Amino acid sequence: MQEIGRRSNKDRSDTTRAALVAAGRKLFVDRGYAETGTPELVAQAGVTRGALYHHFADKRALFRAVVEAESATVAHEIESAARPGLSPLKALAKGGAAFLEAMRVPGRTQLLLIDAAAVLGRAELDAIDARHGGRTLREGLAAAMQAGALPALPLAETAQLFGAAYDRAALAIAAGADPGEWRKLIDTVLAGLAVPGVSPP
Template sequence: MQQDSGRRTNRERTETTRSALIDAARRLFVEKSYAETGTPEIVAAAGVTRGALYHHFADKQALLRAVIEAESEAVASDIQASAPRTLPPREALVEGGTAFLAAMATPGRTRLLLLDGPAVLGRTAMDEIDARHGNRTLREGLAAAMRAGAIRKLPLDALTSQLGAMFDRAALAIEAGDDPQRHVDVITAVVDGLRPA
């Protein structure tokens, strides 16, 4: 019988260190901005060595990418929880859009995903990340709605891209103090406007 030695495995230590770096970087990037945060601050906040940082990430930009990936995954998870496949397609699109706006209200998220991420990583890298997460959920919802006849058949990639941009602009407006309900109302009207004639 194997006994628990109380020691962590290499994999557990690796994950703990990686998570500490991502959490510390996120906190500092939100508090100070990506540009104003130095790697010495990140390793100090994470309680790890500089060598540990560079063992896990090639540079500060790679660490930002990991932060962006984690934030994007959290947004997609919130959308999926709010818009399960059991909802009718129209309601799933509205609930998914509303969930996106709520998820983006997490402090610092709009700055990370819509400002710092594109500025540092570039639009192509951000589109790749979004295609795995938030835009993936939107694309799947639109495709399901088209298959069900709940919305008109339109070019799926173009529709996903344009609606995704609309949601991003709404998140920025809400971050700046606009009333979220106004944007939920617009999401609902746009989804209803996609119904077949």
């Protein structure tokens, strides 16, 4: 019975935390970080103020959890698209296209590429990205280099370069640009880096 009680408590705790993250996601997107207060957050989540501070030290900590959750979702979409069996360059192209598509979810580009840097700072945001989208990009580039599809370029710098390109593309698409044109442009750059004789993405 004790084990059931502990599991039940954990389930309730996880449910409360998830409700707070979902409420934070909605309000931070709809109203912005600065205009969102803790009374609105707990009302939206349907929990007490005490529950908020049990799970998160402050509003910034909740915002960080929202960014982490959104980043993890984007990484999952990338990994689902870059499935095993694809050539390394094709996997990179598919993963990049999945990133751009995932970033079209309303509010996500503003949250992850604009507000997160302002609220959390560049270093903290880079650390989150390194666990999620940035990790998938580094792994994809490393696999392509190890397979001989790409030359042995400096991995960290190459990942930063392509990461910046994908982020800029996501911002442009959010502002109304053609997603297909941006995908074609980045894929052309990737193909230009490919080792001669390797099939393009």
